[in-house]
Amino acid sequence: MYKFMLSSVIVLFIYSILVIKYGGKRVMTFISSLSFIAILLDLLLNGLITRFSVFSHDPAIGARYFGIGNELMGVFLATTTLCTGMLYKKYYNRIIPILFLGISVILVAHPRFGANVGGTIAILSATIYFILEMVEKRLSFKYGIISILIVLVAIGIMGYVDIRLNPSPTHLGSSLILLRERGSIIIKNIVHRKLSMNLALLRTSIWSKVLLISIFSQVAAVCRRRDSINGLLDGRMGKGILSSIVGCIIGFLFNDSGVMLAAIAMNLLTIFILFQTLDAEGAHGQ
Template sequence: HPDPQGYLLQREREMAAVYRLRSPLIKGFIAIIIILVGLSLAAFFFKWRNLSLLKLLLLMVVATPLALLVLGAIPGSLWLLPAWVALTLGVALALRRLEPVKAMVLLGAVTALLIVVDALLGAWLQQRSILGYDATAGPRYYGIGNEYMGALLGSSLLGLSCLLEKNKWLAGVVLTGIVLVLMLPGVGANFGGALAALVGYTIALTGFSLVTNKKYRLPAVLVFAAAVLVLVLVNLGGNQSHVGRFFTAVAADPREFWQVVQRKLSMNWRLIRWSLWSKAFAALFAAALWVFFSQRRVMAQRFGLFWPQVRGALAAALAALALNDSGIVAAATTLLFMTLPLLYYWFSSSSSARDSHSL
């Protein structure tokens, strides 16, 4: 860098600003998610007639990970909060002009694309986003953090939801590329995220036949084992990330594996007990199951079969929960891109039904 001291001082100011703003703003965002899910369910039980505001809010919340990544360009700015509201509102107003499925697919695709591009360019935006990782607190310093790992899993499945029905091979190629982005030490450096993606994407592409059909079980296990082996080998070579160093340590002393597993489980359990993300996950998970099982026929008739995206997102969220030390965070951000679109589709179908009756 031509001015290393100036650069370091600037980064220190940026990290301090992220540290200062991250907690109150993210807690507020989580509270909004929970309240919005509650209002959405209330709208059903009490048969609210005017759903336009709820639909707009759903679009704004789903657009938030994208907006906060873009706003990493102005870390710590006093304009961050109004810019966040203005950007998500602008996106929501533009998208509500489109058909519901097209709006959500476009939003998911753009979000996933920006996360991938940012990771390939060194995660410059994510390092400065309040939804990214906080270097001052120290959970991560490079790659794709668990917040945006979950957002990437959910948004990619949402963005490819139509392609998952029409062209599984092309969808598989795109999803394989995302797994590579997550696992490469110089890019995503998120081993747990790569495994969660592998699980979720496989379920999205193949369904549960891998589990229910005996003839597919052994090939599936072998393919999964081969994929894990590739992940390990990739992280052992070249400039090692924390993942590569972990495998090196395990090779030297196998007991290190169980120590790390125990430590990660302890961290995950602590976050599940005390983090607001666990409340968001519970609300999103319960609402998704309720909407899907109670309204699936209505929405399938109106919007087509989106079951591959739903089953993939559910599998990815649960895998992220199990395979990461802060998995509850990744699981919640994954479900953000499944549950809220489901609610949006449901409200859109309800509005269309009322409009047709009024005619």
């Protein structure tokens, strides 16, 4: 606890200096990029970095023993989509964002790295929405069905790889094996468990309050700074923000602790939007 408090104070001190010197907008860009790189490296290094984080694995309470948990997945979802938006804004190249998001999806989905099914559905949904926005296609019924099929195929591939490559399959591989042996009752049990967990967390967890505050803050920002927010969302950076919101919604719906994923991602997204808007208005005022 002492080390955590000390490191938090040091980080806040460094952050304050950076904000004073460079301004909130550039600092938020730097923090988003740094967070994304750190989590990406952590996935490749099998949790070598996050073992020192409060968002890491917690075998003591059975939270997670491997891969990326929903808490860290919330951070990764937000930083990935925001960094993708920043890259698209800077380079205006469609290939770079697609590669960027594709690598992120693979690392979250792969049973040897992220092994997070709900996180995969969330970040893949965000990726699909980003691509639709990038090619200027609206999310119609047709594209909705195509998106669902893509997600199902991705989960199927992920499960196949898990069963074939892992001597001890993750919960996805184990669930597919049980589904083959016991039938559709397994799907019913999974859906019931996820709904029960989410409802319990909504009633008792602080993350539900964090999520509501983030949503309220974004609504308030839109009401008070409508032109600035619209300008941000209509630009190339806005595609990353909107895809992040889509990922939050899907992550909330398809995770047994989706409220944590959505709350953390929305919180980071809200901070980013506020800094971008206020910094832009400050520059305009000067």
